[in-house]
Amino acid sequence: MEDQQEQFVLGIVAYAVQRDISATQLCKLSGISLPELTGKNSITFSAKQLNDLWLNACHLSNDPLFGLHLGESLQLAALGVVGEIVKTSTTVGNAVSIATSLTGLVTDLFKMEVRQSERRFTINLIPNQARLKDSEFAFKQTLDFFMVFLIHELDGFILEKIKPEEARLPFTASAAKEYTRLLRCEPLETKDEYALTFDSKYWDLPIITANYELQTSLLQNVNLLELTQAESDSYRARIYQYLLKNAYLGIVSLEEIAANFNVSPRSLQRKLKDENVTYQEVADEVRKALALNYLSSGKYLIKEISYMLGYNELSAFSRAFKRWTGTTPGSYQKNAIIN
Structure with missing residues (x-):
């Protein structure tokens, strides 16, 4: 999991820099060595380092919705695991199913499950209760990130704006407008449930693999x-x-x-x-x-x-x-x- 998690941390830091935050300051405050992070050797992160990274990113950017906005900004090619999804998938349904099994390569704060019916399919993000005590802030930001990232990158797979039928998650009333914009539907407030429900028409849509190749080229x-x-x-x-x-x-x-x-x-x-x-x-x-x-x-x-x-x-x-x-x-x- 270390390599994929490292890519995720790099994505957080890179987006912070885009938001006019010093990478050196952010990493120092979070107890992370920037030279090691950008070096060739793999590194691991403690729960405290990851939690502090999210806390400091939100604080320095003055953005309590930093995770949501990262989900909108981070490109699928920035997470190497997505390349594996693309190479082994032919449809949106394939990609979603494979993604659920690979989530653990990026984070152990939750797991994803897919439930499918005749009319719709739902992606549930299920908290790892054992990790919540020492990673509560990181958990909320990471969940927000993944919910937006899922929608954002499904667009990239099929070149179509996907709109969920329903989004369920905890959120503050003051942030409702921004959640609605990014999730593309008015979210339903829940206590501890995170789920996105989509029309089943998307399930069998073919993935445009050339679009992933195009984005990889753009990043180069x-x-x-x-x-x-x-x-x-x-x-x-x-x-x-x-x-x-x-x-x-x-x-x-x-x-x-x-x-x-x-x-x-x-x-x-x-x-x-x-x-x-x-x-x-x-x-x-x-x-x-x-x-x-x-x-x-x-x-x-x-x-x-x-x-x-x-x-x-x-x-x-x-x-x-x-x-x-x-x-x-x-x-x-x-x-x-x-x-």
Whole structure:
């Protein structure tokens, strides 16, 4: 379990950095050695270290819903276990069933079970009662993370926005709106139950394995925007990296980005204005970088690229590309392949 848990901890720290938190400070406060975490040798974590990591991440980000927002942000390729799910699955049902058996590779705070009926299937996240005493805070954040992560990554498997029929979990009334946004349904408050119920129509949908490969490729090309060290700490850069890493699910709205960064849309607009850029301009930078990358690879039809970048009409993508480069997607791809 150590390697997968280490990847999970790295994911938490990387997201904290994206939220303008010092990785050195976060790890030091949590009793974790950053050089060891980023080194080549595997390390293990105590229950106290993991609990403190969540506590400090929430405190330093001033975000009590840090786990929820991490679930929205963390990419499936960042957890190596997901690659195993993809390689051995053909449908959503296969993937969900395999995922339940592999959860223990990432955390021992709970286990997952799937119950299926003719009309729906339910994923239950069952607490490990023996671990709650010394990991109560980590348990809540990790459960929140996994519930959102499940929905978010099912989207990536099938290129469709999945909406649960029902979500059951404990939550505070003040956070209900954000839980509704991320879980895509109004959650039902429970005392100690965590469960997501989906329409059975999703169960037999085929997984688009190429989408996982696409995301893996994206994560290998996250530095498509060349920046100075000072610029890399800007909101522009952090939003750019977020959009790029999640581009396989489409370019999200300003409101969604603001919620993930735990600021208001108006505040985020002001911060970007101070950097002399708008959210739309950052989003177009990402689309342009991805379009050039996809076209140059020669692996995708222009129509597919248009769809992957969130354009409903090929003509809209062609107009945007010509505005960015002065040429058409077809001409650019032809020249890139020849050269």
